[in-house]
Amino acid sequence: MVDFGFGLVPSSRINLDLFDKDKYEELAAVEPDVRICMACGSCTAVCTAGKFSTTSLREAIEDIKNAQPAKAVEMLQACQLCGKCSMVCPRGINTRHLILSITKTYSTK
């Protein structure tokens, strides 16, 4: 194929029609707290890994709800399970457990 010197960027638009409800319910069954995140960003603000790589539990939860679970799993790779996020979460979510469950449920490897 001729190289024209430009390519197409895949759409970054969120399409909720692609949301996998069964998979999400599977996660919610072991981790009901995934529903109650209000996206305040406290977890991201204190994240030790976040200083060096793009790691954000808030964003990962969003990605899952926005039908982009691969991004979530990828993002949580850098998590060191230090647990600072669980200390600051105003809704008392067991964030470490949630991170493990997200990875377990959505990991394709």
Next chain:
Amino acid sequence: MKNNILIIGGGPAGLEASAQLQRMGYNVILIEKAPKLGGHLAKWDRLFPDSVPADEVLGGLLRSAEGVKCFTDTDVRAINRLDKSYNVRLTNGITVLSDAVLVASGFDLFDAVKKEEYGYGIYDQVMTNADLEAYFKTGSDKRIENPGRIGFAHCVGSRDEKSGCRSCSKVCCATAVKQAIEIKQAFPKAEVYCFYMDLRLFGRHYEDIYLKAQKEYGVRFIRGRLAEVSENYDGTLQVKAEDTVAGKPLKVTLDLLVLMSGMRPSASGKAIGDLLEMTVEEDGYFAVRSGIAAGQRSPIPGIFLAGAATGPKTLPETLADARAAAMEIDRYLTEIFPDAKNYKQLVRERW
């Protein structure tokens, strides 16, 4: 204590103030332009935050206002200020000489047709919060047939300067959360999305129903104002918004879209205001003597205000406002009004 008091508006504010003033021994005349008392409350099914039946609350208000002279299907035709009383001619031919007038003219819901980009009145599957309440009340609406994906658009006709509605309508966030829960109860398999800019759940128990909507009902809250709605060939709706938390544009297909129409100053209230030459603020609601210290007194001596005539209010706020107005009227009629000789001076000092 047998002064005549005219109360304009037979919604919750008018009913509650009537009941209170009647208990105090005044001669209350309540007028309502509609054929039935109750205002918007009569059209609502359940009330936030605890989903109390609206009928129950209205029944209580009507019972406590029993014995009040009440004219339905009646409006004000003309009103004249006499020395210190008001001579009010009603559309039913009756003339009332009233020592105090309480304007409890309430609100109108924003006409969602004006937000053309949301397609109310254009696309079949778009309805308003009032339509949904009517559905809950009657159990039938041709738009609702086991919907699988339902969206709620917050801030329709509020926080929208282009529509002439800058202010927050205050009650719609809690209403949306309540209705989202109720529609999930009716259709447990449905996916429910709320599109909001800020969630203003300021009242007692309001945060609880927000948490409940997330936790028990799996309602998805998406921060981003609904931008555009279009209809697919099969009659479903495609809606677009930005998920501002993710910072990405978003689209989703819906079977039903509910627009949270906000509170607007009522048209009939405006007509009364014109007759009385009452001051209206930039937001369209009546001005009060002092927003903090005298929220139930208008700038005109003898004219009082209660309820949503002075801005969006929740039902308990409206009832409290009506009780406060009753106290203020009583104070006026006992302290200022009877002193004919010094009336003008007293009004200057104490109004």
